[in-house]
Amino acid sequence: MSAARISQRISAIAESATLAVDAKAKALKAAGRPVIGFGAGEPDFPTPGYIVQAAIEAASQPKYHRYSPAGGLPELKQAIADKTFRDSGYKAEASQVLVTNGGKQAVYNTFATLLDPGDEVIVPTPFWTTYPEAIRLGGGVPVEVFAGPDQGYLATVDQLEAALTERTKILLFVSPSNPTGAVYSPEQVKEIGQWAASKGLWVVTDEIYEHLTYDGVPFTSIATAVPELGDKVVILNGVAKTYAMTGWRVGWMIGPADVIKAATNLQSHATSNVSNIPQVAALAAVSGPLTAVDEMKVAFDRRRKAIVAGLNAIDGVDCPTPKGAFYVYADVRALLGKEFPSANGPVRPATSAELAALILDEVEVAVVPGEAFGPSGYLRLSYALGDDDLATGVARLQDFLGKAK
Template sequence: MSAATPTAQSASAAAGRRVSARVGAISESATLAVDAKAKALKAAGRPVIGFGAGEPDFPTPGYIVDAAVAACREPRFHRYTPAGGLPELKQAIAAKTLRDSGYEVSPSQVLVTNGGKQAIYEAFAALLDPGDEVIVPAPYWTTYPESIRLAGGVPVEVVADETTGYRVGVEQLEAARTERTKVLLFVSPSNPTGAVYPREQVEAIGRWAVEHGLWVLTDEIYEHLVYGDAEFSSLPVVVPELADRTVIVNGVAKTYAMTGWRVGWLIGPQDVVKAATNLQSHATSNVSNVAQAAAIAAVSGDLDAVAEMGRAFDRRRRTIVKMLNEIDGVVCPEPEGAFYVYPSVKALLGKELRGRRPATSVELAEVILEEAEVAVVPGEAFGTPGYLRLSYALGDDDLVEGVSRLQKLLAEAV
C-alpha cells in the first residue's frame, strides 16, 4: 500500500480540523484574559488588584448618559440606520477632528465602527492583499498583529526598548522595509508603553513613508492623554502629502470613559472608507444607535471632563513610576501619554522568588498574581518579553496598595 501523497495528507488533516486554520491561529486577547482572571479571583473572594485592563475607572460623564437615555425614547433609533454611521455622528466626528487636531475631513471620509478594534480590522482588510507586509513597531498592542493576519497580511516587527523611550527611528523602519511592505502602523501615544513621538520625529517618519509610497494606519485613540511637555501630533497634519494614504483610527472609549459603549471610527480616503463600509454592511450593519447618540454628545461637548480625568491620570502616573523604580531590578521609564507603564523586569528573571525561579515575564506575572494577588500583563503579549504592562487607570488607593504589594514581594527575589 503506497504512502499518502502530501496533497492527500493535507486534505485529510483539513477534513479532521473542526476550526479553520485562519481563526484557529488567533490567540486570545492577553489583556482581556488577565482582566477576566483577576475578576474571577475577586468574585471568588480574593482581594486581587488588577492592573491589566486599559479601562478608565471613571463613569461616563452624565451629559453623555443623558443623551443615550433620550435616544432610547426616539422611535427612529429603534430601526436600522446607515451601516456607516448616523450622518449627524459622522458630521460631529469630522468637526471634532478639525477642532482637536487641525485635520479637515468630510463626513464621507468617516466610518463609525463597533469600537476601535473593528476599525483596525476593517482598515487592514480594506488595504491588504495576501502576503502584503505591515511594519509594526514593538512593543505593540496585542490586537494589531492578529488583525493584520486575519486580513491576510504579514506583521513585521521593529523593536524599540527603554533606551529610546520605546520609540523607533527611520533607520529601523527602513531596515525592515521590503518590496512587500505596504503599510506602516504608527501609534502615538502608545499602548502599552505610553510613548509619545515628538513632532520632529513624526515628521521624519511621515516623510519616509511618503518617499516610499507606503500607507500608514495611525491609531489616535489616546490623543487627549498626554502629560508634561509632551504634545500629540496627528501624522497627516504634520505631513499633509501623506493624507491620501493615511487611515486614522479613533474612538470614544479612552477619552470619555466609554469602553463599554463600543463606538469607534476610521477616517481615510473615500475609496478606502467605502470599501470598509461595504465590509461592515455585511459583518455587523450599523453600530447601536443609542451608543451613537451618546457618542454625538461626547465628541460635540467640551473637554472639561476629559481634562479632569487627565489630571487624575497624571497624578497616578507619577506615583506608579516612582514606586516601581524603588524596586531593585525594575526599570520604569516615565510615560508621556496614555495610562500605562511598561517597566523592564529582565533583572528579576531567573531569581528565586517564593520557592520558584520565573524565567520569563509570563512566569513572573503568574507568581505576582498568585503570591501578591496583583494582576499585570507580561511583555510577551506585546511582542517584547522581559517587561510587564500595568495600567494606572484605577483608583489612587488601589494603585498604591497594588504597587506596595509588588514592592514587598519582589524585594524577596534573590
C-alpha cells in the first residue's frame, strides 16, 4: 500500500477561513468587480509615519542585514516588557519575551510548547479561526464552550466548569474578542482567572485588541487581575491591530522564562529571527505614543455604530453592539431556510456558509460565516474599512437580505 502524500496532521488543518474570504474578495476586485470586503480584520489606515521612517533608516544599517537572535532583538524585547507594564500593569523581564512572526506564530509556539498529545484546551466560542488548528497542531484537543448572543458572547464560570476534565491543561482567554467584539468586565475577568487558578490550569490570554474598547469599557488583563495564576500564564500580543501593522508581521509571547526558552528553541529551528527591519519598526511603535490608535478609534467607533444600526434594520438579523475590537457578530439564524432570489433561481441557504456564499455571488459583499468560528448561524463583519465602503456594503446587504421570503 502506498503512503499518503500529505501527512494526517497537516491534512486535518483547514485553511484560514478569514484569509480565504479576503483572498477571494481581492481576486474579484482585481478582476474588476466592485466587491466590498468585510472579511479581514485589517485597519484601512496606513502605518504611522514615524514607524515607517524607523524602518527606512534601519534598512540602511548593515547590522540589520545579518542574523539576529532567534528570540528577538534585545532592545525590542525590553521595550515590549516595558510597554506591557505601562499598558496593563504586568511586570515581565526581557528574558520572558519571545518576538514572533506575527501573532499567529506566537499562538502556535505557545500551544506547541505547552501541550502534550491528548491535553485539552478550553476554548470559549465563538473563537478566532486559528486557535483550534494551532491547538491540534500542538497535539492538543480544543474543547468548545459556546456563549451565544443571549449572554453577550461571554462564557461563564459555570460553563467552563462543565467543560473541565482530568485532561484539561489550558484555558484560552480572549478579551476583547475576535470574532464577536465582546469584552469581559473586570469582575468577570477576575472570577474566571481565579477559577482557572483554583483548578491549576494554565491561562493563555490573547491581548492583541487591548487598546480597542469603546463606551468607556476598560481592558482588563487577566494576568494582572489574578496574581494567583503565578507563572502559569502566557500573554499573546503584537503590533498589527494597534498600529495598523498587519503586514509587518511582528507579534510576541510573554511567559515564564522556561516556557519562553523552550519556545525560542522551537522558533530557532522553524523560522529563526523575525526580519530585523520590521523588528525596528515594532520598537518604534511600542516605545512611542498611543496617539495613532486613539485617532483610529474615533473612526472605528463611528463605523461600529453605523454598521450595528444598519444590520439591525434588516428583518431576521440580530446584531449585538460590540464593546471592543473592530468586528460585529450578527445572528442570522432567522434567515436560514428563507428563500432568496439568485441568478440561478430561488435559493434557500440552510447554513451561514451557504448564505455568505450567496451574498458574495449576488451582491458582491464578502462576509465570514459562523462556521469559521464555531456553530453555524452567524456572520462576522469587520468594520475596519472605509466609511464609504461600509455604507455601500451595508446598503447592499439591506437590499438583498430584505428580499427573504
